[in-house]
Amino acid sequence: xxxxxxxxxxxxxxxxxxxxxxxxxxxxxxxxxxxxxxxxxxxxxxxxxxxxxxxxxxxxxxxxxxxxxxxxxxxxxxxxxxxxxxxxxxxxxxxxxxxxxxxxxxxxxxxxxxxxxxxxxxxxxxxxxxxxxxxxxxxxxxxxxxxxxxxxxxxxxxxxxxxxxxxxxxxxxxxxxxxxxxxxxxxxxxxxxxxxxxxxxxxxxxxxxxxxxxxxxxxxxxxxxxxxxxxxxxxxxxxxxxxxxxxxxxx
Ligand code: 6PG
Numbered sequence: 001x002x003x004x005x006x007x008x009x010x011x012x013x014x015x016x017x018x019x020x021x022x023x024x025x026x027x028x029x030x031x032x033x034x035x036x037x038x039x040x041x042x043x044x045x046x047x048x049x050x051x052x053x054x055x056x057x058x059x060x061x062x063x064x065x066x067x068x069x070x071x072x073x074x075x076x077x078x079x080x081x082x083x084x085x086x087x088x089x090x091x092x093x094x095x096x097x098x099x100x101x102x103x104x105x106x107x108x109x110x111x112x113x114x115x116x117x118x119x120x121x122x123x124x125x126x127x128x129x130x131x132x133x134x135x136x137x138x139x140x141x142x143x144x145x146x147x148x149x150x151x152x153x154x155x156x157x158x159x160x161x162x163x164x165x166x167x168x169x170x171x172x173x174x175x176x177x178x179x180x181x182x183x184x185x186x187x188x189x190x191x192x193x194x195x196x197x198x199x200x201x202x203x204x205x206x207x208x209x210x211x212x213x214x215x216x217x218x219x220x221x222x223x224x225x226x227x228x229x230x231x232x233x234x235x236x237x238x239x240x241x242x243x244x245x246x247x248x249x250x251x
Contacts, residue, residue: 009194013046040083041139048091071148071177072105112165144215148177
C-alpha cells in the first residue's frame with residue numbers, strides 16, 4: 001500500500017484532485033473513457049470543488065467520464081444528506097456533466113434491495129463484466145467504515161453481489177453501498193482521511209493485528225499498491241511507525 005501524509009485536509013483534497021485528474025487522463029488515453037466512483041464526506045467535497053476549478057477543470061476530457069457512487073443514504077437526491085446531491089453541487093453541475101453520465105444510486109426507492117440490484121446491473125452494463133472502475137474514491141469514518149460498509153455488518157462478507165442495501169449507523173437512514181468485490185476490482189482506490197477524530201481508527205487499520213470486521217478500512221490496507229492513502233497530519237498522529245510504512249510527502 002501507499003501512504004502519503006499531508007499537512008491538512010486542504011492539502012489532502014488538493015492531492016486527491018491531482019490524482020483523480022491524472023488517473024482520468026490516463027484512462028481516457030488508454031481506454032477512451034473514464035469510470036469513477038464518488039464518495040460522500042467533507043474531504044471529498046473539497047476535492048470536487050477543486051476539480052471543477054482551474055487548473056484541473058480543463059485537464060480532463062470530462063465528456064468521456066461516467067460517474068458512479070460508492071454509497072448513498074436512503075434520501076431523495078435534493079436532500080442535503082445525499083451524496084449525489086453533494087457531488088452535483090460541488091463538481092458535476094459546475095463542470096456541465098451530461099445527466100446521462102451520472103449513475104445515481106436510487107436509494108430513495110421504497111424497495112432498496114431492488115434498487116441495489118438495478119444499480120449492480122447498471123454497473124455491469126457500463127463497466128464491463130466483471131466491472132472494473134478506474135478510480136474508486138473513499139473516505140473513512142471515525143469508526144473505520146468505508147463507503148457504507150460499517151463495522152460488523154454482514155455486508156463486509158459479501159462475496160458475489162457488487163451492490164447491497166445496509167443499515168446506516170444507529171438512528172440514521174438505510175443506505176446502498178458498493179461491496180468489497182466491486183471496490184477491490186478497481187484499477188485504483190483513493191482513500192482520503194482527514195481529521196483528529198480518525199487517528200485512533202487509522203492506527204488500528206495499519207496495525208499488524210488489525211481486524212477487518214471491526215475496522216472495514218483494514219480491507220483496503222490489505223489490498224496493496226492499488227490503494228493510495230492520502231492522510232492529513234491530524235489523522236496520522238497516532239500511527240505506529242514500526243508497523244506502518246514510513247510516511248512521506250513524496251511516497
Ligand atoms: C458518507 C460516506 C462515508 C464518508 C466517511 C468520511 O456518505 O458518509 O461515503 O463513508 O466518506 O464517513 O467522511 P468525512 O470525510 O466527512 O469524515
